[in-house]
Amino acid sequence: MARVIHVFRQPDRFVAGTVGEPGERTFYLQASEDVRTVSVQLEKQQVSVLAERIGALLEEVQRRFHADLPNQVPDELVDTEPLQVPVDEEFRVGTMGLGWDAETEAVVVELLAVTDEELDESVVLDDTEEGPDALRVFLSPAHARAFAERAERVINAGRKPCPLCAEPLDPSGHICPRQNGYRRSEED
Numbered sequence: 001m002a003r004v005i006h007v008f009r010q011p012d013r014f015v016a017g018t019v020g021e022p023g024e025r026t027f028y029l030q031a032s033e034d035v036r037t038v039s040v041q042l043e044k045q046q047v048s049v050l051a052e053r054i055g056a057l058l059e060e061v062q063r064r065f066h067a068d069l070p071n072q073v074p075d076e077l078v079d080t081e082p083l084q085v086p087v088d089e090e091f092r093v094g095t096m097g098l099g100w101d102a103e104t105e106a107v108v109v110e111l112l113a114v115t116d117e118e119l120d121e122s123v124v125l126d127d128t129e130e131g132p133d134a135l136r137v138f139l140s141p142a143h144a145r146a147f148a149e150r151a152e153r154v155i156n157a158g159r160k161p162c163p164l165c166a167e168p169l170d171p172s173g174h175i176c177p178r179q180n181g182y183r184r185s186e187e188d
Contacts (some may be wrong), residue, residue, distance in 0.1 A: 051151035
């Protein structure tokens with residue numbers, strides 16, 4: 001079957017979001033342009049790494065190319081709306097790629113579907129016929145910063161960490177390894 005690459009050159013929206021309650025959340029990235037919306041599922045850690053790497057990429061572009069990039073997210077780009085429903089997952093993300101397109105001055109995010117086969121890194125950011133399905137999104141530096149900021153908010157909206165071991169606290173508490181197995185709740 002032929003590879004499907006969903007390309008969003010000027011997305012109206014590219015956001016991280018979740019479905020479910022803290023502790024049971026499923027993480028998604030969603031790209032929208034005109035009437036087309038594509039959602040992909042990924043792990044919380046992948047969202048965190050992507051947000052962190054986008055910030056690092058923008059710093060590197062500023063340093064290396066002396067580009068004048070925004071350091072703050074403009075108010076009009078702050079997105080607090082929920083994901084568009086229904087959230088129909090195109091695929092589960094396995095590999096992520098990130099790059100800078102100097103010609104268009106855009107951050108390029110590519111998310112590749114999980115595959116059982118060993119993935120050749122040349123498939124990332126390439127239009128070859130063979131390989132896993134992909135979502136490729138081009139973001140202006142301001143939109144990239146807005147994405148990263150929202151992703152951090154989404155990640156931090158989960159369960160509070162235990163003050164001793166930093167593991168997430170369930171509503172009923174958790175057995176903290178630093179307390180020798182004694183149950184710890186949010187009130188402790």
